[in-house]
Amino acid sequence: MRMGNIELFCAHLLGLYLIFSHPHTEGCGDFGSLPPKPNIRNFSNNQSLVVSWPRNRGASESDMYEIQISRTKSHTIIYNKNVSIPTRDSGWSTLTWISKLPLECVDHSVRIRSFCHQTAPGPWSNWVTNHGARAADASLIFPSRRLLKEGRSVMLCCVPPVNVDITRITLRKESYPLLNVGDGVKAILMTNLTIPSIQIKKLVFSCTDSTGKRSLVENAVGFPPQKPRNLNCTTSDMVNITCMWDPGREQVQYNFSNQTHKLYFENTGRASIHCQPPSCTFPAVPQQQEYNIRLVVKNQLGEETATYSFNISDRVSPVLDLNRVEYGVTDVSLFWTVEGNLTQNILLCQVSTESETNRELPCSSENGLCKMHLDDLRPNRTYSAKVRCSINGRFWGPWTEPVPFKTLVALDLWRRIKYRPDSDIRDVTLLWKPPAFGTATSVKIQSYEVQRSQEGQTVTEPKDSGQSQADIPIGPSRCNFTVRALLSIGTSIPASIIIPPKDDSEIPPVKKRLSRTDDGFHLWWNKQTSVTCGHTVEWCILGSKAPCTLQWMKVPQGNSTFLPAGYFKPGRRYSFDIYGCTDHGDKLLETQTGYIEECASAQPPRIIEPVKRTYASVTLEWHYDEEDPAQPAFITGYLVTVQEVQTDARLGHAAILFNVSVDDPWKKSVTMEGLQQDQEYVCSVSALTTVGPGVPASITVRTNVNYFSHLAKILTPILLLLGCTVLLWPQRKMLKNGLREIFTYPAGMNIKTPEFESFLYESCQKLQSQREEECISCDIEVLTVKPLRHESPVLRDPESTNTTCSPAPQSSLAPSCVQLQTGYRPQSAVLLCQTPAHQQLMCIANKSYLSPSTEFSEIRSSFETSDCQQGSCAGLYGYISDS
Numbered sequence: 065m066r067m068g069n070i071e072l073f074c075a076h077l078l079g080l081y082l083i084f085s086h087p088h089t090e091g092c093g094d095f096g097s098l099p100p101k102p103n104i105r106n107f108s109n110n111q112s113l114v115v116s117w118p119r120n121r122g123a124s125e126s127d128m129y130e131i132q133i134s135r136t137k138s139h140t141i142i143y144n145k146n147v148s149i150p151t152r153d154s155g156w157s158t159l160t161w162i163s164k165l166p167l168e169c170v171d172h173s174v175r176i177r178s179f180c181h182q183t184a185p186g187p188w189s190n191w192v193t194n195h196g197a198r199a200a201d202a203s204l205i206f207p208s209r210r211l212l213k214e215g216r217s218v219m220l221c222c223v224p225p226v227n228v229d230i231t232r233i234t235l236r237k238e239s240y241p242l243l244n245v246g247d248g249v250k251a252i253l254m255t256n257l258t259i260p261s262i263q264i265k266k267l268v269f270s271c272t273d274s275t276g277k278r279s280l281v282e283n284a285v286g287f288p289p290q291k292p293r294n295l296n297c298t299t300s301d302m303v304n305i306t307c308m309w310d311p312g313r314e315q316v317q318y319n320f321s322n323q324t325h326k327l328y329f330e331n332t333g334r335a336s337i338h339c340q341p342p343s344c345t346f347p348a349v350p351q352q353q354e355y356n357i358r359l360v361v362k363n364q365l366g367e368e369t370a371t372y373s374f375n376i377s378d379r380v381s382p383v384l385d386l387n388r389v390e391y392g393v394t395d396v397s398l399f400w401t402v403e404g405n406l407t408q409n410i411l412l413c414q415v416s417t418e419s420e421t422n423r424e425l426p427c428s429s430e431n432g433l434c435k436m437h438l439d440d441l442r443p444n445r446t447y448s449a450k451v452r453c454s455i456n457g458r459f460w461g462p463w464t465e466p467v468p469f470k471t472l473v474a475l476d477l478w479r480r481i482k483y484r485p486d487s488d489i490r491d492v493t494l495l496w497k498p499p500a501f502g503t504a505t506s507v508k509i510q511s512y513e514v515q516r517s518q519e520g521q522t523v524t525e526p527k528d529s530g531q532s533q534a535d536i537p538i539g540p541s542r543c544n545f546t547v548r549a550l551l552s553i554g555t556s557i558p559a560s561i562i563i564p565p566k567d568d569s570e571i572p573p574v575k576k577r578l579s580r581t582d583d584g585f586h587l588w589w590n591k592q593t594s595v596t597c598g599h600t601v602e603w604c605i606l607g608s609k610a611p612c613t614l615q616w617m618k619v620p621q622g623n624s625t626f627l628p629a630g631y632f633k634p635g636r637r638y639s640f641d642i643y644g645c646t647d648h649g650d651k652l653l654e655t656q657t658g659y660i661e662e663c664a665s666a667q668p669p670r671i672i673e674p675v676k677r678t679y680a681s682v683t684l685e686w687h688y689d690e691e692d693p694a695q696p697a698f699i700t701g702y703l704v705t706v707q708e709v710q711t712d713a714r715l716g717h718a719a720i721l722f723n724v725s726v727d728d729p730w731k732k733s734v735t736m737e738g739l740q741q742d743q744e745y746v747c748s749v750s751a752l753t754t755v756g757p758g759v760p761a762s763i764t765v766r767t768n769v770n771y772f773s774h775l776a777k778i779l780t781p782i783l784l785l786l787g788c789t790v791l792l793w794p795q796r797k798m799l800k801n802g803l804r805e806i807f808t809y810p811a812g813m814n815i816k817t818p819e820f821e822s823f824l825y826e827s828c829q830k831l832q833s834q835r836e837e838e839c840i841s842c843d844i845e846v847l848t849v850k851p852l853r854h855e856s857p858v859l860r861d862p863e864s865t866n867t868t869c870s871p872a873p874q875s876s877l878a879p880s881c882v883q884l885q886t887g888y889r890p891q892s893a894v895l896l897c898q899t900p901a902h903q904q905l906m907c908i909a910n911k912s913y914l915s916p917s918t919e920f921s922e923i924r925s926s927f928e929t930s931d932c933q934q935g936s937c938a939g940l941y942g943y944i945s946d947s
Contacts, residue, residue, distance in 0.1 A: 099189040102131075102176045106167050106194050109210075109364055113167065113194060115174050116158045119149060128179035131159060132188075136170050136246035139191060146179075166206035168197040169221035169249050196249075199225045203271045205233075205281040209320035211364040212257050212267070214287045219243075221251040222271035222279070229274040235267060257285045265316050284318050288366040292325075292359050295372045298381040300461070301404025305348050305376065307357065311341040315363070323363040330356035353377060381461040382406050382453040387433055389467065393474035393557060395439040395620070398467065400427075400451065402434050413453040414460065427453055439620060444473045475512075477547050477559035478600065478616045479650075483566075488540040492563055495533045495614060496547055508552045518543040540566035542648070564649030577698060578640075578658025580754070584629040587640060589654045591623045595644035599653075601625060603640045605633075634661030635696035662697030665751040665758025669702070669732075675763060679741035679770040682706075685733040686749050686761065697753035702726040706736050709744040709764065721745075725752070741770040 100117040107114070119127055133143035149157050163172065173191040180186065197204050204223040212218050222230045230250035232239055240252035259265060267283045290312035297307040307327065315323050325339040332349050339359070349355075356373045383403040390397040402411070411427035413436055427434040436451065448466045476497040481490055498509060512527040514534050519541055527534060536545075543563040549556040578585060587601060602616040619625045632638060639657045643650040669686040676683040690699035704724040724734050729751075739745060743766065750760035792799065 099177050099187050101189050102174050102192050104174055104192050104194050106172075108167055108207075110162065111164070111166055111207075112160055112162045113172060113174070114158060114160050115176075116156050117176055118156055129157070129176055130179070130185065131174065131176050133161060134173045134175075134191070135165075138246065139173055140246065164217075165219045165245065165251060166221060167194060168204070168206040169223060169251065170196045170245055170247055172196070196247075197223050199223045199228075201225060202277055203228070203230065203273050203279045205269055205271050205279055207283060208281045210283050211286045211318070211321040212283055213365050214257055214259055214285050216257055217253065217255040218257060219251050219253050220269060221245060221249055222273075224248050224250075224273050230271060231274055232270075232272040234270045234272075237270075259285045259316070266318065282320065284316065284321060286315060286321070286363065286365065287313070289315075289323060289361040289363055289368045291368040292361060292370040295357075295359060295370045296379075297355065297357070297372065297374050298379045298459075299348060299376055299404075300381050300383040301406070302376065302380065303348055303404065304345055305355070305379075306343055306345045307339075307359070307372070308343040309341070309359065309370065311361075321364050323361065326360045326362070328358040328360065330358060348376060378456065379459060380406070380409075380455045381459065382411060382455065383461055384434065384451055384453060384464050386464065386467055389469050391469060391472055392441075393443045393472045394441050395437060396441065396447070396469055396471065398436045398438070398449065398451065399430070400434040400436070400464075401432075402427075402453070406455070409455050411453045411455060412457050413451050415449055415451050416463075417447055417449045441471050443471050446470045472557050473549070473551065474557035475547055475549055475559040476616075476618065477545075477561050478602065478614075479545070479561055479563065480614055481563065488566060489537050490540070490563075490566060492536050492538055492543070492545075493533055494536065494545055494547065494561075495616075496559065497532065498549070510550045510552060513548050513550060515546040516543060517546075538563060562649035564651070573652060573654050575639075575655045575657055578656050580659060580662060582629065585627040585632070585638075585640070585658060585660070586624070587627065587642070587656060588624045589642050589656075592644055592653065594646050594651070595653075596647060597645035599623070599625075599645065600643045600650060601627075601640055602643070603627075603638050605636050605638060629660050632660040635659070635663040637693050637695065639693075659697060662754050664755050665695060665697060665699065665753055667692070667695070667751070668759040668761035669749045669751060671747075671749060671761050671763050673763070675747075675765050677765055677767055679768040680739050681735055681737040682739060682745065682747060682765050682767065683733065683735040684747050684749065684763075688732060688751060690729045690751070697755060699729040699751050700727070700754060701729055701752040702732070702734075703750050703752050703757045703760075704734050704736070705748040705750075705760070706739075707746040707748075708740075709746060739767050741767050741773075743767050 100119075102115050102117045105114045105116075106112070113133070115131060115133075117129070127149045129147045129149065131143075131145050131147060132141055134140055135142045143161060145159075147157070147159060171193050173193040175189050175191050177188045178186045197206065203225065206221050206223070207218070220233065222233055224230050226248075229248065230242065233242060233250065233252045234240070235254070240254070243251040243253065245251050260267075265284060267285065269281050269283065271279045271281075273279075292309040293312060295307065295309040297305050299305045311325075317323065325341050325344070326336050327339050327344050327346070328336045332352065332355065334346075334349070337344065337346055344359075353375050354373070355376065357371065359370045359372075361368045384400040385403070387399040387401050389399070398415075411434060413425055413427045413434070414422045415425055415436060415438060416422050417438070423438070425436050425438075427436060429435070434453070438449065441447065446468065447470070448468045450463045450466045452461050452463045454460045478495045480493040480495065482493075483490055494514065496512075509529045511529050512531065513524060514527055514536075515522060515524045516536060516538070517523075518538060525534070542565050544560065545563065546558045546560045548558040578587070589599070598621065599619040600616055601619060602614060604612040604614055615631075617625065617627070637657060637659055639655060641652055642654045642656070644653045667688075669688040672685040672687065676685075684704060686702075688699070688702075689695075702725075704726065706721045706724075708721055721739075722736070724736065726734055736747070744764060745767070746762055746764050748760040748762040750757040752758075
């Protein structure tokens with residue numbers, strides 16, 4: 065009993081020692097108790113062990129654990145690791161360890177211990193063992209029936225029965241060096257595995273033991289699943305949905321390792337389905353448009369996932385099956401059956417033929433079939449076409465298989481009708497073009513056959529193979545013509561045309577002008593409901609001297625066509641007659657004219673003479689046929705130019721006064737105003753086109769004289785003078801007395817020469833007489849005269865009988881005198897007398913006149929002879945009325 069007390073006392077003492085000797089272990093909770101027991105789960109597919117254990121309680125910091133993994137019964141340590149677990153993690157902790165050796169080869173054991181505050185280790189837990197395989201009678205090989213990852217290294221083991229040794233491990237009869245694992249287990253190491261290039265892809269391993277027994281096992285080399293690419297879904301009938309994807313690299317399938325594809329529906333509530341790559345089909349959910357799917361690909365090496373979302377209405381892919389083909393000469397109609405009754409929708413289809421780009425054509429529904437019409441084909445030619453369609457023009461269905469077909473042979477038939485005046489007979493010219501044979505076969509035309517049916521009578525006429533027209537007169541009633549070619553391979557399709565009954569009330573349509581384009585003629589015309597079988601456009605070169613070669617082109621559908629510029633010449637007017645095909649024949653709908661390229665007019669207008677003119681204007685009129693087909697362009701108006709003819713030779717050219725543009729091509733007269741009288745002008749007229757004026761026509765015109773202006777100039781001063789006379793006649797006495805006061809010399813005044821000159825100057829200013837240099841009628845004469853002594857009366861001094869001029873000294877010639885004759889009554893006269901050596905006399909007379917009926921008294925300024933001693937003298941004479 066004492067001994068038990070001593071043991072109890074020692075145990076308590078040891079506990080106290082541990083507590084006080086390790087103060088840093090505070091807070092380690094139940095440290096010192098049993099360590100956590102680990103749990104082990106093994107995953108043979110990837111040779112992994114998953115170790116899990118509970119965490120310590122009460123740890124204030126992160127927990128530290130040490131884990132060891134051993135192999136075989138002797139517990140050879142092959143893995144040792146410290147694991148730190150944060151305090152925020154609670155519950156169980158896990159560790160995954162992957163073994164290079166298959167777990168089935170030997171036993172693998174795990175134990176664990178914890179550290180308090182990451183420094184003080186606790187006790188180890190017991191070993192927890194994952195037992196390996198036990199062989200009974202024959203050796204076991206691991207891995208077995210597994211997919212080994214390409215490019216990796218792998219260990220393969222052989223587990224023998226008890227007390228049996230492994231002597232050899234081979235692969236395809238090739239031995240590998242043995243590795244001793246323990247517990248009698250042998251292994252080999254294979255590096256950088258590759259997929260065999262031989263037909264048999266499996267790897268067959270053989271294990272031979274000491275008893276001579278041999279065991280076999282199959283494995284394979286592969287790769288993990290690849291992520292599905294380009295996952296998309298479509299429907300052809302809105303009932304079933306097919307999803308397709310690119311699986312990538314092809315995986316070899318084995319009976320022990322299949323790669324699976326599984327499709328999951330995220331928003332339909334439908335269970336997942338297994339798929340066979342590269343597509344998967346499932347029924348659509350009624351009334352559901354949006355789909356979210358997930359595709360999972362899995363094998364022994366892993367798995368990959370791809371997702372896709374779509375609206376079923378946007379993923380409709382129509383599927384077509386050929387129903388029938390309707391053949392034509394230059395066209396063909398293809399009829400298709402569309403799966404899912406999608407013809408209720410508007411389908412847009414693409415048609416691909418040989419050596420042509422894809423055409424986009426609408427699919428018209430006829431009796432539940434999709435009809436597509438191909439035109440612009442060549443006769444007697446083999447074609448092949450394939451079709452695909454779409455509902456929205458963005459997502460297209462698959463191409464159909466190519467459909468071969470062959471076009472037929474027929475003539476291109478047209479007619480020209482001429483009406484005889486005052487007769488019901490019409491001359492019809494049938495025109496046809498030989499068929500343009502394709503490359504299908506070599507065809508030769510032997511002859512033609514023309515058939516006419518009118519009023520119940522049918523007449524057939526043969527034509528040679530070289531002919532391309534036939535002239536046939538017909539009556540006023542309807543007539544049907546049919547022409548066909550007899551070929552070496554049979555006959556062509558009959559070409560028919562109807563000549564409608566004669567209609568005298570038919571009004572031809574108004575011609576329309578075409579706008580010029582560089583690439584050709586774009587023709588448009590109005591649609592008419594009476595047109596049921598297409599249109600025909602015929603044209604001819606207008607204004608050509610050579611006979612017109614009629615050309616035509618059939619337009620089976622639509623109300624427009626294009627004629628390339630290469631068929632036409634510039635400066636030529638073309639007229640296009642557009643006919644509509646009706647049940648009663650072809651009817652003229654429109655006539656359009658135009659030029660592929662307009663040129664300047666080469667024809668001058670013809671001016672009408674005589675030209676209407678006045679003294680200030682000229683009216684020009686001309687003739688011009690603006691609708692002449694020979695015109696190289698449309699006439700848009702006229703340009704009138706007026707030029708003044710200059711008489712001055714230094715100018716050398718006529719001056720342009722103004723230009724007048726006439727915008728109306730049907731207006732052929734213009735009046736130019738504001739011209740000068742009695743002046744010559746050159747007037748020119750030229751036709752205008754879009755490229756400018758053409759050749760002008762000119763004429764010279766002189767304006768009339770304005771006699772009214774001359775008469776006004778003559779009558780105006782006469783009328784003014786008469787008016788003044790009438791106004792002043794009652795005041796004639798007052799004017800007479802006023803003149804006397806002005807010109808009478810005051811009595812009793814002894815006026816000397818300077819005073820007289822001043823008086824005379826003032827009188828001249830009052831009478832507003834003009835100086836000789838200012839006077840219009842001033843005459844300057846230089847004369848050689850002789851003395852006129854015999855003439856009388858002579859103006860003399862009353863007090864002297866001598867002449868007015870003294871003779872010059874030392875001169876033997878009589879002086880020259882200027883005498884004032886009777887009836888000549890100057891107001892004043894300044895006489896300058898000179899007697900030079902040649903006896904010339906210069907006289908300057910200022911002739912300011914008064915009435916000759918007035919009587920004057922003579923006033924003479926006397927001067928002495930000495931005043932003229934230098935050979936010159938001056939005499940100033942004036943007359944003042946005596947009254």
